[in-house]
Structures are given as C-alpha cells and as structure tokens.
Amino acid sequence: MKPFFLILICFSLLLLTGCWSSIEINQRIFVSGIFVDLAPDNKVELTIASLLPNRMGSQSLQSAQSSEPPYAIISKKGPSLAIALKRIQKEVTRTISWGHTRIVVIGNRYARNGITPLLEWMIRQPSLHLKTFVLIAPGNAKEIPAVTPVYEQSPPEVLREYANQHFILSTSIREILMGYLAGQDTAITSLTFEKKNMISEKGKENIWIGNDGAAIFQRNRLVGNISPLQAEMFAWVKNSLVNPTMLVRYGKHRQKIDLEFQQTKASIRPFLHKDRVVFHIRLKGVGSFLATGTQENLLNRKVIRQIQKEVQNSLRKRLLSGLKQTQRLEADALQLGSYLEWWYPDRWQQVKPYWRKYYREKVSFVIEPDIFIRHFGTEVQSIFTKSK
C-alpha cells in the first residue's frame, strides 16, 4: 500500500506545479495603460500601451538617438469594450495581462457620453486593480501615446508617475466607484496637450502633457470643469496633495510671496441648520517661504500673522469657487454626501433621492484654513529689505 501512496504523492506533485495554466512571461503583454475613446461612428475605441522588454535593454545600451520606442500601442474599435479588447487579442501574438495596468485615460467624448460601461467592465476584471488611476484627455485619449516620455520609458509611465506624485488631483477607479455607488459624483484630473520644441529631443516639436484642472462628473458623465488651482484645492481636501505651492500678495504694494505647504491635511464635518447642511472644511498645513518680494520684516509676528491671513483668505476663495462650480453643475464631486451619511444618517436618507438638487440649493460651506508659517528657509531677511 505504501509504495502506491508514494507514487500518488509524487504524481500529485507533478500536477501541482501550475503548468496547466501557465503562460510564459515571454508570451504575455503587460498592459501599462488603457486609453478609451468614443469613435465618430459611436463605437468604443480601445487603445492599449505596453512595454516591449526586448527593446528596453537595447535602449539603454544604444544612444538616445534610437528611433525605436520601447513600447507598443495597439488600438481597435468595437461595439463594446470587451469586443474591442477581443479584437486586439486576436491580432497580437501574446496574451494580454492587466496585472500591471496603473493608468486609464478616458477621451473627452467618451467621458461626456458616460463612463459607467467602462467602470462595470473594469470592476469585473479579476486582475485589474481598483487602485488604477484615471485621467481625462482633452480630446481623444489615443493621442496620449504620442507624448514624448522624456524621463520615463513610455507614455503610460509618465502618466502613472504624474498621478503617483500627488502634485495633482489623483483619482482612482475605487474612488469613482465609491462615489457612484453612494449616489454622489467625482472629479478627475483632465490633461492638456501642448506642442513644444524640446532640447532633449534634438529640438524637434513634441507633445507635452500638462494639467488642465479637473473634469467634474455627474452620474458618471462629464458635465463641466474646474481650474487647476481649484482642482489642487480639491486634492488638498481629499488628503492626497503633496507640497502645493502658492503665490500670495502682501503689503501696500501687493508684493509677491511664494510659499510651499507641507503636512497638508483636511477634515470635513457637516452641521445641520434647519433644512440646510453646512460643511465645515478645515485645511491644515505648515507653510515655508520659498521666495519673498516684500520689504517687510518677516521676523515680525504681526507681519507673519497678516501673511498667514492673506494665505488663508486666498485658500478659502479658491476652494469656495471650486465648490460653487460643482454646485452649479449639481455634482457632489468631493463626495460630501458621504460625510452627511456618516454624521447624520437620518438626514441623508431624507435627501438621498434628490441629493444633487439639495447639494445645489441647500448646502453651504464654511472653510477654515489653519495654516502656520513655520519655515523661513536659510535667509534671515529678504534681500529686498536692503533696498528699503
């Protein structure tokens, strides 16, 4: 009996190697970015970008003049995303893998038409991560792969690092889904393309990506935009902003002061006032002087307090203007309804069916920036004080 069991165990070890479902690493396409558009014929156009490992090694060895990019872009149209993807899969020699996808760029037209089918498809994919960042293209998303990846190896990597650094509003699939399923909305960073002559590319004209604020979504449809400064404030409120900078004007001559903020945090608390809801948004941060154009004595407590006040007023105005814009669009882009649900569930249940209308008409904001200037840099007084 014993030899039989030993043979059985050895046989099972052969089966347990995982070879049945194995796909060799050189038989896979590791998709790093997905670009989704709505074609003029109303079909979905799916573009995938993936790195080409065979060219990555040679790129580093060859000179920068190499004309072969280390990434591939494949695009197909279809009546749905799944069909478009199947058409791509049929034409490539390797199996598509989503495990390394970290960026999704949505074309403007597709976004205006509604991104629910895209979200539904993404949440069902077992290997696609919900932490994947989403960005909005100014026109067609498929134009993004034409971007010159100066510091990275491929355009999706540029976008991934762009979102990862948290200098802009970074929105993931998870956050969009959370808002949508809770009956609220979202804001997603929108990109801008710019043609530039780049020295690194031998002076050739190339496309450069920039930030154009954020696109505001209502019921998963793009309905409007906010400016880059407003989008930055939204990122601050979402606790996902790192080291924002700001220019304030101070004194009789409205001289420039450049500041950077560290340890940025925000907290939100709703309060009920009769039939209205007031959201108290507290912004916290530690300020550092980057450069000052003022002739005032920056070691004077009164001066610093006045500068802090200017900073706080400026932050308040920026955030409030962004929030007013979302109210005009009836889109709860910061998902403030969730805070109402967390603190006052009964009121939330009452207003949930018509939350967006309520948000527009009955919601107001109290913004309380709590900013302290703590770091003065390595200079004691501004050199402008010498010319006083």
Place this chain on the structure above:
Amino acid sequence: MPQFNQFQLIRLCILYGISSIIAFLLNPLFQVGYTGWLCLLLIYIPILLVFYFPVRLLQKWPHCFLQEGGQIVSQPVHIFFLICFYVHITIITAINLILFIDFFGNIYLRETPFPILAAIICLATAIAASSGLKGIVYMSDGIWFLVTLSSLIFLPLMFKNINLSMIAALFTNLKLYPVLQGMYFVSHWFTDLIIFLFLLHRFKEKEKFVRSLSIVIGGILFFALIYWLFCLLLFGPYLGRQLRIPALELVRHMLVGQFVENLDPLIVSIWSSTLLIKLTLLLYIGTAITTAIIKKGKSYRRTVTYCYAFLIFITAILWGHRPIDLYYLVPTSFAFFFVIIKAIPLVYSAVYYIRSKMSGPLSKENM
C-alpha cells in the same frame, strides 16, 4: 489519549475559523452597512453560550462524544444526529472547495478545468487527512505563525489609503434591524466550529476548555473585525458589497514604498494554506463520523478518508456546474439547516442535564 495542548487547540480553531470568513464571508457583512462591528461584538456572548453547554458536558463526561454520544440521547437518536452532522460537513466542505476553486480558477488558473483543480485539492487534503490529527495540528502551528506575521506586517501598510473620517459612521448609523440581521448572518460562521466537539477528547487540560473556547470565539471575531474594518474604511459599504472578495482588493492596495505593488499572490498563498487546513480537518472529521456511523475501526480510516474525499469531489463537481443553484441554496435552505445543526449539541447537554438530575451523575454503568 490526549495529545495536544490548549494553545494548539486555540491556534487550530482560529485558523479554521478565519480561513473562509476573511476570504468569502466578509462581503455579505457589508449588507448591514456600518453596523457590522456591533454585530461582531454582540454575537460573542450568544455564540459562547451555544458552545458553553456542550463543552461543559464534555468536561464532565470523559468519553469520546462521537463514539459514545449514544449513551446520552440513545443510540438511534445519536446515529440520526451523526447523519445530520455528516450532511452538514459534506455541504460545507463542498462549498468551501467550490469557492476556493472559483477564486483560484478565476484569477490565477483560468485555463485549468474545474474537475482537475477539485481532484488535486481533494487528493492533497485526503493525503493530509489520512495522516491523522497530529499532522494537521502541527501544520496549523506553522501556518498560524505565517498568518499572524503577514497580518501584522501588511495591515499597517493600509493606513495610508483608508478614510478614517468614516469611523464616525460606525457610531451614528446604528439600527436594530441591520444589527439583528448581521448577527444572524455572523452566527452561521460558527456552525463549522461544532466539529471541534468531536475532537476535544484529543486535547489535554480539559478544565481549560471553556477558557480556550472564549479565546477562540474572541480571536475569530477579532480577525474578522480587523479585516472588515479595513475593507469598510477603504471601500465603504456600497463598493464593499459590490466586490466578491473585498480582502483581495484590500491586499492589492498595499504598497511598499511605491515599489512592491503586486503583493496579492504572496498573501493569497498564505491564506490558501489556511483554507487547505480547514478542508483537511473537515475531511478528517467527516471520515471519523463515517466510521462511527458504519461502526468500523481505525483500520478502515484511510480507505474511508479517500472514499469521503471522492464523495466531496463528486458533490463539488455537481454543484460547481450550477453555481447559481448554490448561491440560491446557501442563504435559504442551507442557512436554515445550519441553525438546526447549531442546536444539536444543546440537545445533548439538555438531555444529559435532565437525566443527571433525575438519576444522579451519569456514568457508563447507570446509562
């Protein structure tokens, strides 16, 4: 003869308890929204009571519950109850196997046919189960270390992503009906633990059984609470109930210095071993019940183990082809059946108490 100590019992029970809860059973707890934590806390005492009386009975009555339970409730009734336990164990083993294969098949082994995966897992667990309880207990000792270590290392990595503002909702969104609903659902998690009543005679220091039981139930609820809370603070209740395996997405959000991103295969492999221990233990108990029903000795155990594993394989194949039927049966008929199963040990305790009151402490002689 008692072989294992109380710490081994605690480790084995907690691993057995949390393996399927964290993977498959957290999702329905999001149906009760933010009240899940209260359900988990409030269920502690009722579950402890359900197990307290049978455990007290086994402390007083030093015989093997499986072999000689008939001395308490009469042999025909005992056999009937054993058949109920047998059906129950077959159902939960097959369900766990199907869910395990569904998860693996969908994510990591898409091309491998369901019967092959079922056959390999059944064979592996049958080999482990046929080696006896000693192998299972020692295996769980090792995996316990890995599970606690991975939870301690990886869960703190989540703090960056979770929304702590949501904690307010845990105290403001309390309503009686969802709490009761959640408690009813959570109580089913512990039906599986009944199998340990058949094993207690193998553990030393029986005077510490009640203390160990309270630690086990508390430990399982604590692990479930931690994972549920992290999932809730990351996904919220609406997205949480939308995800089939929220804990998998939780693991995927772990990031080590923006460098190591795909940690899920590592954590999933650790968790998979806990589920294999659970399946092995279920197979072991199922075999023990079978030998008790057919009144065959230990010499048949190995053969019965493989036959029972084959039965589980066939059941899993039949249900695995119609998962929709299973999704319908689990919260309806099976849930009702599980409630009955939970009550059976209480019947033994009640009969023992009544009979001992009527005729003094029971022993083999006066039964």
